[in-house]
Amino acid sequence: MSSTADPSTPATQVASLPQRTNVKRRAAKEPLLDRIIELLLFLAGVSSVAITLGIAGTLVFESLAFFREVSLVQFFTDHLWTPLFADPHFGIMPLVSGTLVTTGVALLIALPLGTIIAIYLSEFAPAGLREGIKPLLELLSAVPTVVYGYFALQLVSPLVQKIVPGTPAFNMLSAGIVMGIMIVPYVSSLSEDALRAVPMLLREGAYALGANRLITAVKVVYPAAISGIASAYILGISRAIGETMIVAIAAGTQPNLTLDPREGAATITAFIVQASLGDNPHDSIGYKSIFAAGLVLFLITLSINIFGHWLRKRFREAY
Amino acid sequence: MDLRKLVERRKLTDRLFAALGICCVLIALLTLVVLMGDLARQGLSRIDWQFMTSFPSRAAARAGILSAWVGSLMIMLVTVITAVPLGVAAGVYLEEYAPKNRLTTFIEINISNLAGVPSIVYGLMALGLFIYQLGMNRSTLAGGLTLACLILPIVIVATRESLRTIPSNIREAAFAIGASKWQVVSHHLLPYSAGGIATGVIIATSRALGETAPLITIGALTFIAFLPPPPVMSEPPFVSFQWLHDEFTVLPIQMFNWVSRPQPEFQVNAAAAGLVLVAMTLSLNGAAIWLRYRMRKRIKW
Structure with a gap:
């Protein structure tokens, strides 16, 4: 220079x-x-x-x-999680099962709903409608989760109790349903971006062979966009696992080793909130148990994210 | 004849799926409407001057959200002041300066992983690191820094995406007339990307405003019946930073506290607090959407 x-x-x-x-x-x-x-x-x-x-x-x-x-064996095999009781048990499995069930219910709602919305917006809806609906859907993820928790407990739970008699007021089903609705925009917006990135040529090829929009979308565009859609699903899953306030308010606070969504059970995140509300001195086992639960949560979401990276690399299609 | 039937059937399945798509969109949007409607039905009548200017109380009818919304505003102030400069600087580095090497790839993967870490884990980090290792008390400063860590990845990603939309001939033109790298960034790239960055920051702020879990884990009190000392005083030294070190509560925590009580009167308070909270986050998001829309109309590269 x-x-x-x-x-x-x-x-x-x-x-x-x-x-x-x-x-x-x-x-x-x-x-x-x-x-x-x-x-x-x-x-x-x-x-x-x-x-x-x-x-x-x-x-x-x-x-x-x-x-x-606490030994690792006890941590993974004990069927009770009562670290704050006089007779403490430290089995993480009841909390893991609570997290799995609420996540499962949420995904049963969010993945189909999110995918259908994404396909509809990307392949069917006129451009004006799409641009109008997208920001509205994004508002769903702008509502604070504590408000969703209130909604799950005050409105959805009584409804669930009417449809499925005998469920308690705090149940994993209603928490999971509301969580699923909350996750819909995360799934739909990323999936739609992926679908729209698929080049027009592929669609035109399918139309030329006589396929209609639906068959083109399901058999050509969706598979071509699968790497982006997989990231959308992964994001939804890790959101559901890490979601805290909805389950802390509506799913119950009692650790419960069950796979029945009609029951109430604490998740890993709900336990951390519950324990944090009480007074745990720095050196108490209660304090340390929060971090052990947090580590399990962190490792679960981390491995899911790493799996997502791998999926994206493995299935990336370059056009 | 057969072909015509086939075409008819395919057109029908298309229409059926379009109807299904509209139904799914409506389910999602209707949930939002019902949620807002229920909050308004329960809580709207509770919102008045007294509710906004009272401290929490054992009596539901006398309780209010003064300390909660003041706390929320102060936390947001700390969060935005720390996360925005840091996040924008990191975004500029990664997009404009970083060499293509292992370290850069590592930082990028790290940021996308951070965005996937559950918010409550940030709270645990703050509890172990800020409160116990660094000896902070459970203060506005600690809470604000926690949320700053939480939204940092959002700000970084927004900055990078915004910078990426600026065509490279702007940079080349500036370099060609002798601008240094920093001049290119500060004179051209940052002003042009300001709108996009602001959109990202607003979305991040709205996210932080609604966050409850990480602040509960660091032990934010739910019963605060005092306001922090004002940052500006009438006598020297005129500014006070005591508010940074005081305990705090925020709107979502106050709402959570009321939701977890069995009495129906407190549920009304919870709905009212929720209404105020949703109004704040939705208007922030509305502002972001409007900003994005205006930008798209104005800037044509």
Whole structure:
């Protein structure tokens, strides 16, 4: 840069002297300022890594203290989770089953609904309608989860009790249903983006062979977009597993080893909330058990996310 | 004849699916309408001046959300002030500066993983790290920083996407007339992407405003019957940062507290608090949608 700026030909010597030194001085000064700024920006970029380290470090550190008192065998085989009782049991499975059931119910609602909406918006709806509906659907994910929790307990649960007699007021079914509705926009918007990214040529090929819109969408466009749709599903699943307030309010607070969605049961997240509301001194086993539960939650969502990355790489179609 | 029947049948299945699609959209939207309607039916009559300006109380009729909404505003202030500069800087680095190497790939994968971490896990990190390791008390500062960590990935992704829409000939033109990299970024890229970044920040703020779980885990009190000291005083040194170190409660926690009580009067309070909360988050989202719409109309590269 600086060598080309040097005045070596007579023509450039005509330029006035002060201007030239000014250019030179600026050329010398800016790289330094630029380097400082680049360093600052780099540090900001690395800050996200620091957060991850903070999360993983804290969870592992506090969980190690927990597993010094509770064996891994007990953790995975005991059928009771009562860390705050006088007679404590530390079996994580009841909490895991609660998380699985509520997540399962939510996905049964969110995946079909989200997929159908995505296919409809991408392949069937006129452009004007699509642009109108998309932001409205996004509003669904703008409602705070604590409000959804209120909705699940006050409105959906009485309805569920009427349809399925004998269910308690706190049940995993109503929490799961509301959670499913909440997740719909996450699934539909990402899936729709993936569907729309499929080139028109593929559709035209299918139409030329005599397929109608539905067959084209299901047999050609959907498979071609599967890597993006898989990420949408993965996002929905990890949202459902990590969802806290809806289940803490509406699914019940009692750990319960069951796969029956009509019963009430605490999830991993609901337990963490429940335990945090009480007073747990820093060194108590109750305090440490929160982190052990959190570590399990973190590992489940992490492995699902990593699986999602793998899926995306494996099935990516480049057009 | 046979062919015509076949075509008719295929057209019919198309129409049936279109109807199914509309039904699914309606189910989702109707849920939103019913939810809002129920909140309004239960809570609208409860919202008045007294409700907005009273502290929580054992008596449902005298309780209010003053400390809750003031707390929410202060938490948001801390969150936005920390997360936005950090997130925008990180986004600019990754999009404009970062070399294509292992470290960059690692940072990118890390950010997309962070976005998938459940919010309550951020609360656990804050409890172990901020409260016990760094010795912060359960203050506005700790709560705001927790939510800042939570929304950082959203801000970074929004910044990157916004920068990516700027065509590269803008950068090349600026470089060609001798601008340094930072000048390109600060004179051109940041102003052009400001709208997109603002949209992302607003969405992130609305997310943080509704977050309950991470603040419960760091032990945010639910019964706060005082306001923090004001940040501006009449006598020297005129500004006070005591509010950063005081305990706090926020709207979603106040609502959760009321929802978990058995008495129906408190459910009315919960609905009213929920209505205020939803009004805040939905109007933030509405603002973001409007901003995005205006940008799309104005900027044509």
